[in-house]
Amino acid sequence: MTRLRVLITRRWPEEVERELAEKFDVVLNESDQPMGQQALAEAMGDFDVLCPTVSDRIDTDVIAGGNRVKLIANYGVGFDHIDMAAAKAKGIPVTNTPGVLTDATADIALTLLLMAARRAGEGERELRAGNWSGWRPTHLIGSALKGKVLGLVGFGRIGIATARRAHHGFGMKVAYYGRRPCDPEVAEELQAEFVPDLTDLLGKSDFVSLHVPGGSDTANLIDADALAAMKPGSYLINTARGGVVDHGALAEALRSGHLAGAGLDVYPAEPKVPEALLDLEDVVLLPHLGSANAETRIAMGMRALANVEAFAKGADLPDRIG
Numbered sequence: 295m296t297r298l299r300v301l302i303t304r305r306w307p308e309e310v311e312r313e314l315a316e317k318f319d320v321v322l323n324e325s326d327q328p329m330g331q332q333a334l335a336e337a338m339g340d341f342d343v344l345c346p347t348v349s350d351r352i353d354t355d356v357i358a359g360g361n362r363v364k365l366i367a368n369y370g371v372g373f374d375h376i377d378m379a380a381a382k383a384k385g386i387p388v389t390n391t392p393g394v395l396t397d398a399t400a401d402i403a404l405t406l407l408l409m410a411a412r413r414a415g416e417g418e419r420e421l422r423a424g425n426w427s428g429w430r431p432t433h434l435i436g437s438a439l440k441g442k443v444l445g446l447v448g449f450g451r452i453g454i455a456t457a458r459r460a461h462h463g464f465g466m467k468v469a470y471y472g473r474r475p476c477d478p479e480v481a482e483e484l485q486a487e488f489v490p491d492l493t494d495l496l497g498k499s500d501f502v503s504l505h506v507p508g509g510s511d512t513a514n515l516i517d518a519d520a521l522a523a524m525k526p527g528s529y530l531i532n533t534a535r536g537g538v539v540d541h542g543a544l545a546e547a548l549r550s551g552h553l554a555g556a557g558l559d560v561y562p563a564e565p566k567v568p569e570a571l572l573d574l575e576d577v578v579l580l581p582h583l584g585s586a587n588a589e590t591r592i593a594m595g596m597r598a599l600a601n602v603e604a605f606a607k608g609a610d611l612p613d614r615i616g
């Protein structure tokens with residue numbers, strides 16, 4: 295039987311690359327440099343399976359680049375970097391890696407929330423620059439978390455995991471906006487209040503954390519009006535997708551003092567970071583680390599591999615999204 299020819303567009307954890315190489319005719323990206331649009335388009339004619347990730351733009355032109363690829367097995371849960379309609383039009387199924395990065399991403403949301411609330415980034419920069427003049431009662435005063443309202447925009451797996459940490463770990467109150475009320479058991483466990491109107495949620499939250507998918511439906515969901523609707527002195531946390539936030543408006547809301555701080559892990563055109571944010575002290579900026587722990591990155595790879603194996607056997611794809 296001929297082995298499937300599989301392209302892995304970036305370095306994956308060693309254990310997963312080894313297993314892939316045992317099972318498939320796999321081409322790895324040893325240099326780990328992003329491949330670029332031309333090379334991705336050519337790959338569509340040279341491989342049976344394409345395994346991209348969030349740093350690849352699998353757009354209409356790439357998908358039109360060749361007719362050999364019969365599966366796109368994405369490494370990652372978000373898939374707004376893939377033109378799903380173009381893949382569908384060519385009959386190419388797409389899979390992702392849900393579930394396995396829930397805890398890691400919720401951990402990063404809490405990392406950002408704590409760092410923003412307690413001004414950890416500012417403090418570390420001050421100390422490393424040699425500017426710390428010593429303890430004093432008024433130095434770098436942040437915000438407590440206990441009793442504060444955490445408003446979650448989107449209450450899927452990652453939103454709920456974030457709420458659990460905030461509620462059980464830090465005594466925060468939970469409110470959420472989503473398409474529908476959550477499972478009653480979850481609502482009871484977290485004493486979570488469903489707020490069906492986004493503006494209402496923004497107006498009552500001390501901290502807002504974003505957990506909606508990226509893409510055209512949520513583009514600039516948090517725009518100047520939404521930011522103006524946030525409670526004065528509140529904080530915005532984004533571990534979802536950069537396109538959900540208008541970063542010019544966010545910079546303005548921080549500069550004016552309307553928001554007390556923000557914590558971001560994702561940006562609209564990564565790895566570019568919106569210039570307007572770089573000089574602001576009260577925004578914590580991480581380089582898309584949501585899923586970056588060893589266990590999670592291996593689990594993501596194994597999940598993508600399980601989809602490729604199912605495809606090779608002609609079985610149902612466990613994580614088919616399109």
Ligand code: DGY
Pocket residue numbers: 348369370371372373395584585
């Ligand atoms: C995802 O899986 O969508 C993440 O953002 C990449 O780690």
